[in-house]
Amino acid sequence: MARVVIDPVTRIEGHLRIEAELQGGKVSDAWSSGTMFRGIEIILRDRDPREAWIWAQRICGVCTTVHAMASVRAVENALGVEVPDNARLLRNIIAASQNVQDHVIHFYHLHALDWVDVTGALKADPAKTSQIAQSISDWPKSSAVYFKSVQDRVKGLVASRQLSIFTSGYWGHPDYRLPPEVDLLAVAHYLEALEFQREYIRLHAVLGGKNPHLQTFLVGGMATSIDPNEPQAVLNPERIDLLRQLATMGETFVNQVYVPDILAIASYYPDWFQRGEGLGNFMTYGDYPAGGLKSVASYGFKRGMILNRDLSTVHPVDPAQITENVARSWYEYDGASGTSLHPSEGQTHPKYAGPQPPYEFLDVEAKYSWLKSPRYNNMPMEVGPLARMLVNYAAGQTDVKSAVDGALLAAKLQPQALYSTLGRVAARGLEAKVLAAKLSGWIDELDANMNRGELRIHNGEMWDPASWPKQAQGTGLHEAPRGSLGHWVEIEDRKIKNYQVIAPTTWLAGPRDANGVRGAYEASLLNTPLVNPEQPLEILRTVHSFDPCLACAVHVVDAAEVELAHEILTCA
Numbered sequence: 001m002a003r004v005v006i007d008p009v010t011r012i013e014g015h016l017r018i019e020a021e022l023q024g025g026k027v028s029d030a031w032s033s034g035t036m037f038r039g040i041e042i043i044l045r046d047r048d049p050r051e052a053w054i055w056a057q058r059i060c061g062v063c064t065t066v067h068a069m070a071s072v073r074a075v076e077n078a079l080g081v082e083v084p085d086n087a088r089l090l091r092n093i094i095a096a097s098q099n100v101q102d103h104v105i106h107f108y109h110l111h112a113l114d115w116v117d118v119t120g121a122l123k124a125d126p127a128k129t130s131q132i133a134q135s136i137s138d139w140p141k142s143s144a145v146y147f148k149s150v151q152d153r154v155k156g157l158v159a160s161r162q163l164s165i166f167t168s169g170y171w172g173h174p175d176y177r178l179p180p181e182v183d184l185l186a187v188a189h190y191l192e193a194l195e196f197q198r199e200y201i202r203l204h205a206v207l208g209g210k211n212p213h214l215q216t217f218l219v220g221g222m223a224t225s226i227d228p229n230e231p232q233a234v235l236n237p238e239r240i241d242l243l244r245q246l247a248t249m250g251e252t253f254v255n256q257v258y259v260p261d262i263l264a265i266a267s268y269y270p271d272w273f274q275r276g277e278g279l280g281n282f283m284t285y286g287d288y289p290a291g292g293l294k295s296v297a298s299y300g301f302k303r304g305m306i307l308n309r310d311l312s313t314v315h316p317v318d319p320a321q322i323t324e325n326v327a328r329s330w331y332e333y334d335g336a337s338g339t340s341l342h343p344s345e346g347q348t349h350p351k352y353a354g355p356q357p358p359y360e361f362l363d364v365e366a367k368y369s370w371l372k373s374p375r376y377n378n379m380p381m382e383v384g385p386l387a388r389m390l391v392n393y394a395a396g397q398t399d400v401k402s403a404v405d406g407a408l409l410a411a412k413l414q415p416q417a418l419y420s421t422l423g424r425v426a427a428r429g430l431e432a433k434v435l436a437a438k439l440s441g442w443i444d445e446l447d448a449n450m451n452r453g454e455l456r457i458h459n460g461e462m463w464d465p466a467s468w469p470k471q472a473q474g475t476g477l478h479e480a481p482r483g484s485l486g487h488w489v490e491i492e493d494r495k496i497k498n499y500q501v502i503a504p505t506t507w508l509a510g511p512r513d514a515n516g517v518r519g520a521y522e523a524s525l526l527n528t529p530l531v532n533p534e535q536p537l538e539i540l541r542t543v544h545s546f547d548p549c550l551a552c553a554v555h556v557v558d559a560a561e562v563e564l565a566h567e568i569l570t571c572a
Contacts, residue, residue: 001021001022001023001028002021002022002533003019003020003021003022003361004019004020004022004530004533004536004539005017005018005019005020005360005361006018006536006539006540007035008035009540009543009544009548010168011109011110011111011113011540011544012110012543012544012547012548012549012550013060013061013062013063013548013549013550014034014036014505014548014549014550015034015035015036015550016032016033016034016035016509016543016548016550017032017033017034017035017362018030018031018032018033018521018525018539018543019031019033019361019362019364020525020528020536020539022530022533025529025530026527026528026529026530027525027526027527027528027530027539028526029526030518030521030522030525030526031362031364031368031511031512031522032369032371032509032510032511032519032521032522033362033368033369033370033371033511034369034370034371034509034550035369035370036370036550037330037350037352037370038059039348039350040055040056040058040059040501041348041499041500041501042348043055044056044496044499045496045497045498045499046495046496047495047496048494048495048496049075049078049219049489049491049494049495049496050075050218050219050463052071052074052075052489052496052499053067053068053069053071053072053075053217053219054068056068056070056071056487056499056501057071057213057214057217058213059501059503060549061212061213062102062212062549063098063102063480063481063482063549064098064204064211064212064213064214065094065095065098065204065208065212065213065214065217066095066098066478066480066481066485067485067487067501068213068214068217069091069094069095069217069476069478070476070477070478070480070485070486070487070501071476071487071489072217072218072219072476073293073474073475073476073477073478073487074474074475074476074487074488074489075219075474075476075489075491076219076220076293076474076476077293077474077475077476078472078473078474078489078490078491079219079462079468079469079472079474079491080462081219081220081459081461081462082292082293082294082459083220083221083222083292083458083459084221084456084457084458084459085449085454085456086221086222086226086446086449086454086455086456086457087220087221087222087457087458087459088289088291088292089442089445089446089449090207090216090222090224090446090457091222092288092289092300092438092442093203093207093243093439093442093443093446094203094204094207094208094214095287095288095478095479096288096435096436096438096439096442097200097201097203097204097246097247097250097439098204098481099431099432099435099480099481100200100250100254100432100435100436100439101197101200101201101250102481102547103258103385103428103429103431103432103481104193104196104197104200104253104254104258104432105193105197106428106481106547107193107258107261107262107425107428107429108189108190108193108194109165109190109193109194110544110547111425111544111545111547112186112190112261112265113166113169114537114540114541114544115176115178115186115265115268115269115541116176116178116182116183116186116187116190116265117169117171117172117173117176117178117183118154118166118169118171118183118187119158119171119172120176120178120179120180120183120184121150121151121154121180121183121184121186121187122151122154122155122158122180123180124147124151124179124180124181124183124184125180125181126144126145126147126148126151126184127144128181129144129147129181129182129184129185129188130142130143130144130146130147132181132182132185132264133147133185136260136263136264137256137257137260138256139256139257139260141188141192146188147184147185147188150184150187150188150191151184153191154166154187170535170537173531173532173535173537174531174532175531175537175538177268177269178265178268179268182264182265182268185261185264186261186265189257189261192257193253193257193258196249196253196257199246199249200246200249200250200253202242202246203243203246203247206234206235206239206242206243207224207234207243208224216234218458219462220458220459220460220461220462220463221456221457221458221459222457222458223457223458224457225457226446226450226455226457227455228450235446235450240443240446240447240450243443244440244443247436247439247440247443248440250436250439251436251437251439251440254429254432254433254436255433255436258429258432259407259429259430259432259433262425262426262429263407263410263411263426266411266422266425266426267411269422272420272421272422272541273413273417273420273421273422273423274417274420275420275421275527275528275542276420276421276422276424276524276525276528276541276542276545277419277420277423277524278382278520278521278523278524278526279380279381279382279520279523279524280307280308280309280419281305281306281307281308281379281380281381281382282305282306282381282382282383282386282387282390282391283304283305283306283317283376283381283382283383283387283391283484283507284301284302284303284304284305284317284383284387284388284391284479284483284484285303285317285319285477285478285479285484285485285486286299286301286302286303286304286317286477286479287299287300287301287477287478287479288300288301288438288479300438301388301391301392301397301479302314302391302392302395302397303316303317303391304316304317304391304394304395305317305376305381305391306387306390306391306394307379309416309419311390311393311394311415312394313394314391314394314395317376319475319477319486320342321376321377322342322343322374322375322376322486322502323340323341323342323343323374323375323378324340324341324342324343324346324372324373324374324375324500324502324506325339325340325372325373325374325375325513325514326339326340326372326373327339327367327373327512327513327514328366328367328368328369328373328511328512328513328514329367329369329370329371329372329373329510329511330350330351330352330353330354330367330368330369330370331347331348331349331350331351331372332349332351333347333349334347334349339513339514340375340513340514343486343488343500343501343502344473344475344488344490344500345498346488346498346500348500350370353366353367354366354367354368367511368511369509369510369511371505371506371509371510371511371550372502372506372510373510373511373512373513373519374502374506374507374510375513378515380507380510380513380517380518380519380520380523381507381520382483382507382508382520383482383483383484383504383507383508384424384427384482384483384484384504384508384546384547385424385427385428385430385431385481385483386418386423386424386427387483387484388427388431388479388483389404389418389427389430389431390418390427393415399434399437399438400430400434403430403433403434404418404430407426407429407430411426421524421541421542421545422545424545424546425545428547465494468491468494470492470493471490471491471492472490472491473488473489473490473491474488474489474491475487475488476488476489480503480504481547482503482504482505482508482546482547482549483504483505483507483508484504484507485501485502485503485504486501486502487499487500487501488500488501503549504549505546505548505549505550507519507520508520508521508546508548509521509546509548509550520546521543521546521548524542524546525539525542525543528542
């Protein structure tokens, strides 16, 4: 039986190893391993809870704001603090724009090259590419002259033998199916997306001072001054106009480039709407409150679960039912704790028990990952844009239902097609469409508050630690681009006693639990056919469809400065 090892999986954030056994040309079993320990939860112990978000935000340099959001919510929940309406609006704008930018980056710069053969663009007829572009969208950059200029840029890279961002692809793989003209279209929009995301995220620069790692979060609200009488005021009529322009730019790019490209590329891979499902269970915490965080019913994205692919019922989510299992993870819990704990009682005791590098295979019968295995009522869950779209579609959310039904109609598909690798890709684009449309409304609300003199952005009632209870616990939930993110904090004597994080990728990429039940990555790879095991493009398609985010990219070297992270493709 052959085994394929991909280590590291590239075009992701962090260090991920995938091992897959092949039988009859298909994946018969798979294992997902996070291969780097970081320990941010340990770093947060004994710190002032008001500064936790600053440290927690450094968990990731791609998600940028999401850990700050979950962290301030956790501390606010522990201390019983509600934030003013302007802070709610600022946070919604920041979170939604993060999702839109992140989804665009994921599709074009991390995932599209699993479907697009860059070298195919060299063979394209730019005039035919222009015709295709104009048939699917009103995007103005669609002339033959424009696509010829892009083709010449790619030819220049090839001639220089310095392929830059296009190095090390599986170019020429037999399962690349796009006509050269669509390859050229996608490469052109790949390059345009680089410019778009840089300009669009100026929303964060205005509201957060910088990107990544915004500087304006505060427990109790925001530090983004909107009072025109203050010399440090961030927002004024000119800046509000800039926010509106950027929001409009995002909506235009998503509707005229991103979503049409997904539909165009997916039309050549119809079988991938039937591959890569995995668990069939989907969960979302919900987000984008219209009132306080306690008003879950007001959320723009609803909280709920879909179980066993059944869209007729949206099940409630009770965070008390969440546990983390370490039976197959390189951690240990205190003797009396067993292998599963609720994150409010969670422990971070690393204990590596795997093979010493360099090694050929993991010991998958024992512990094999630095990721824990989250479970909801003992069930593995898929989280992320697909879960959000499915729950809100089933709940009858008008904007989500309209976007999903429109895409299904255009692609001539039924909702069941969403349970797939390409279903995840489509869900990201549709979520970007929905959120890009919501941004202008929140900006208008913020502008209206400012015009009538409602300028409060922070609740300072809790800022005196003398008013805090001696002990407090809090939960901060947020829907990050990659899915449901939770932070749990325990405060004692005004300091952090314990801090635990369950990131979306922990839900998705975690190893088997004590019952041997696979996580989402492992389950989704089963029965995946491979045309060429030495170029496991099909495995990457499904893994990348989740948009893995394991940790900040850090190279691992030994004392002799020999790089230990490398790609291995083995047939044993």
